[in-house]
Every structure is written in C-alpha cells, then in structure tokens.
Amino acid sequence: MEKDYSKYTVQDFLFDEAFILLAYRGTEEKEIWHTLLKEHPEKTIEMEEARRILHSMTFAEDEISEAQLTSIADKVKQQITAGEYQKKRKNQLSSLYKIAASLVILAIICFGTYRFIDFDEETSTDIPLAAVHKSNPRGQKSKVTLPDGSKVMLNSESKISFPKKFDHGLREVHLEGEAFFEIKKDLEAPFIVYTKALKATVLGTSFNVRSFPEEDYTNVALSTGKVSVATIDSSDIQNKVVVLEPGRQAVYHKGSSKISEGSFDMEEILAWKNKTIYFKQANMADIENKLERWYGVDITVENTARKKVSLSTTFKDQPLSSVLKSLAFTLKFDYQKGKNEVIIRFK
Structure with missing residues (x-):
C-alpha cells in the first residue's frame, strides 16, 4: 500500500475516499482495510472514531457515487486548509463532529435527497435507548452472550450494558466492575469496551477488564489476540495508545491519569473466572x-x-x-x- 497509514489521524481517515466508500457501502476495498488492521492495529481506534462520525449520517446506498463522495471530501478539505476547523487538540473530536456536520450540509446542497441521524458536537459514550443491562450483586457471577455471539463472564458487583443489536460496523459495550471477554473475530466490526476512564478496542480476542469505582486503577489484561487501549479523555495528549500482546496488561492509574504497560500473572488476574x-x-x-x-x-x-x-x-x-x-x-x-x-x- 502506497499510503502511510501508520501516521493517519481520525481526520485523515475521514477524508480518505476509499475509507468513506467502505464505511457506507463496503466495496471491494475491504481487503485493503483488512490488511491495514493487521499491519497497524494501533490505528483501530482512529478508524473506529472516523466510522462513528461518518455513521452519524446514514445515506441510502444508491444515492451517493464515488465521484460524489470525492467531491464532498475535497470541499471539506478546502475548508480545513483555510483554517475554519482548526482547533486545539483538546477540542479535536468536537471539531471532527463539526466537520461531519459540514459533510451533511454539503451532501444536502449537492445531492438533495438524504437522511441522517442527529448527533451532538461532543463525544458521547451514552448507552443507546434500546439496550440490554445485566448486573450482578455481591456474591453472584454470571455468563452473558452478546448479540454477535461473543461470550462474557461477569464478576460479582459488576454491570454491563450493550445494544440489543450491533450495527454500523461497531460492537460496543459499557462495563463497570470486572468481566472476562471472549470476542468473536470480525475484521469489519471492531469490538470496544468502555469503562469510565478507558476504552479497549479489539477485533477478536480474549481479555479481562477490571474497573471498580472504589479502586484507584483500571486494568486491561490480554489473554489471546491483540487489544488497543486508550483513555476516554481525548484532551489528554500525554497518553498514547497502548497496543497489547498476549500476557501483557495496561493499567490506568486514576490519581495520575497515566497508563502503564507490563506483564501480569495470568493465574492471579483470571482466578475469579476460575x-x-x-x-x-x-x-x-x-x-x-x-x-x-x-x-x-x-x-x-x-x-x-x-x-x-x-x-x-x-x-x-x-x-x-x-x-x-x-x-x-x-x-x-x-x-x-x-x-x-x-x-x-x-x-
């Protein structure tokens, strides 16, 4: 591949015509993105954010051609180059949502027929209204099957929420407490676990997440596959994305708001599950x-x-x-x- 995807930001993905076509229609470019995910797993989060923004607009498949998408992207690029949407990094995602809004407006002006889903300017990790909520009191553990067939072991005093049906090429759940995930592999639909401080993004793997409110840390420990871990707070420019290999863990320290990476004792971390x-x-x-x-x-x-x-x-x-x-x-x-x-x- 000629493009250097390793340096791509969310904004770069938003203005990549092949990515836009893939996000909306799933064209033959799928194989390119499959290869990208394998070669640059650290970019999974950027791709997920870009696809989230693009899917804030839902166009009918037969209404936008490749030439039209290219035209939209080119016009928004010109606005950004002119400086209309340049912001400080702490407001970057808010700016991207405004860019997405400009895509909607340009589509309306250029092509007329459209339909879209309302979205706020600020990043949101709210649970959809049509959601499933599972929780365990103290002294109880449970097994949960997600809409895609992935399996979750939910620990005591823990709760998990997820939509009744995964769509838009994303699989997202929200966790408070502790759970072990066994995720079905799907290169077209990243799986994201949100805690209060962190989000872990995977394609297909097994891993443990621990995030109890009363504890001073949040932990993501990888058993198999790969997982990308980042903070929820997009304004924190000091925390880079951590990509874990099996046997490695990422620990978010609430006091310092920093992420550290290291090895872990599999027997200790997964003892509760066993x-x-x-x-x-x-x-x-x-x-x-x-x-x-x-x-x-x-x-x-x-x-x-x-x-x-x-x-x-x-x-x-x-x-x-x-x-x-x-x-x-x-x-x-x-x-x-x-x-x-x-x-x-x-x-």
Missing part, C-alpha cells in the same frame, strides 16, 4: 473487600490488628465457612458468622 479466591500479600482491608464481594456479606473487624496482615494463599471453590475457618487459624482471630454478616475479633 472460581478461585486469590490473595497475594493482601492486607486485612483487601481480604475484607474480596470476601464481601465474593460471598455477598458484610464484614466488620473490631480492632486495628488488620494493619499487620500480609496474606498470600488461594481458595478454590470453597464455601465461606471453610474460608473463614482457614483464615481464623492462619491469622489468629475469632469470628462470628450470621446470615449476611461476619464479625472478626483478633486475639
């Missing part, structure tokens, strides 16, 4: 939080000895009574167990 409680140098607060989420109980510790605890062990598919008995022996405490409450008293 019905295993995994403690690694856990203090008493960590133990409390994990047991409360796992078993759906409230735990109260009546003294300050918790500060001295450092526990490393695992429990495979065991009832709360067995776990408490083992922990009481190891950490030297007494406990009183009610229906939905546990009181711990250190000796």
Whole structure:
C-alpha cells in the first residue's frame, strides 16, 4: 500500500475516499482495510472514531457515487486548509463532529435527497435507548452472550450494558466492575469496551477488564489476540495508545491519569473466572473487600490488628465457612458468622 497509514489521524481517515466508500457501502476495498488492521492495529481506534462520525449520517446506498463522495471530501478539505476547523487538540473530536456536520450540509446542497441521524458536537459514550443491562450483586457471577455471539463472564458487583443489536460496523459495550471477554473475530466490526476512564478496542480476542469505582486503577489484561487501549479523555495528549500482546496488561492509574504497560500473572488476574479466591500479600482491608464481594456479606473487624496482615494463599471453590475457618487459624482471630454478616475479633 502506497499510503502511510501508520501516521493517519481520525481526520485523515475521514477524508480518505476509499475509507468513506467502505464505511457506507463496503466495496471491494475491504481487503485493503483488512490488511491495514493487521499491519497497524494501533490505528483501530482512529478508524473506529472516523466510522462513528461518518455513521452519524446514514445515506441510502444508491444515492451517493464515488465521484460524489470525492467531491464532498475535497470541499471539506478546502475548508480545513483555510483554517475554519482548526482547533486545539483538546477540542479535536468536537471539531471532527463539526466537520461531519459540514459533510451533511454539503451532501444536502449537492445531492438533495438524504437522511441522517442527529448527533451532538461532543463525544458521547451514552448507552443507546434500546439496550440490554445485566448486573450482578455481591456474591453472584454470571455468563452473558452478546448479540454477535461473543461470550462474557461477569464478576460479582459488576454491570454491563450493550445494544440489543450491533450495527454500523461497531460492537460496543459499557462495563463497570470486572468481566472476562471472549470476542468473536470480525475484521469489519471492531469490538470496544468502555469503562469510565478507558476504552479497549479489539477485533477478536480474549481479555479481562477490571474497573471498580472504589479502586484507584483500571486494568486491561490480554489473554489471546491483540487489544488497543486508550483513555476516554481525548484532551489528554500525554497518553498514547497502548497496543497489547498476549500476557501483557495496561493499567490506568486514576490519581495520575497515566497508563502503564507490563506483564501480569495470568493465574492471579483470571482466578475469579476460575472460581478461585486469590490473595497475594493482601492486607486485612483487601481480604475484607474480596470476601464481601465474593460471598455477598458484610464484614466488620473490631480492632486495628488488620494493619499487620500480609496474606498470600488461594481458595478454590470453597464455601465461606471453610474460608473463614482457614483464615481464623492462619491469622489468629475469632469470628462470628450470621446470615449476611461476619464479625472478626483478633486475639
């Protein structure tokens, strides 16, 4: 391919005639974009944003020819070159939506017949009205099948939302909490997981996402395939896109708003999925939080000895009574167990 797609921005994709044709009609250029995705997975997010903007307008397939699309793109390019839409980077996506609006206007002026979907200037990750919402309380896990057949294991105290039907060449879900995804491969429809701070974009892979509101980090850990991770905040120019290989993870630190990349312990990260409680140098607060989420109980510790605890062990598919008995022996405490409450008293 002659074009240097590795340097393409969202704006570049918006004004690439072949991309516009692909986004609307899925012409023979599909193979070019399949090759692009394989060679430049780091550009998946830019392509997804461009396609999202283009699909804010929905033209009938037989109303726009390649020559007409080229004419529209050329006219908008002239406006951008003249500086009408140049903005600071922190307003870049807002500008792109204005550019998309100009495409609509030009299409109306040049070709008359049209139809389009309303859109706001600001980037939005709102859940569509026709959406499916799944949630688990503490002490419960569940399996969810998405509209495309992809599988999700949803952890306790977690919730996921997604449209009843994926369309416009995109597959998007919103997650709070933790889930393991096994995504069906589809080169024409990137799969995107949105958390409050991050979005992970894939084509077909398996990975774990952890994003609990009370924790100071969001984690994306890749098991198979490839995944591209970026922050939701488009104004943050210091965070580049992180493309993960199997066995690597991206961690977003809420305090510094930075993303770090590194290896991870697969057994530890995926323990919850395999019905295993995994403690690694856990203090008493960590133990409390994990047991409360796992078993759906409230735990109260009546003294300050918790500060001295450092526990490393695992429990495979065991009832709360067995776990408490083992922990009481190891950490030297007494406990009183009610229906939905546990009181711990250190000796």
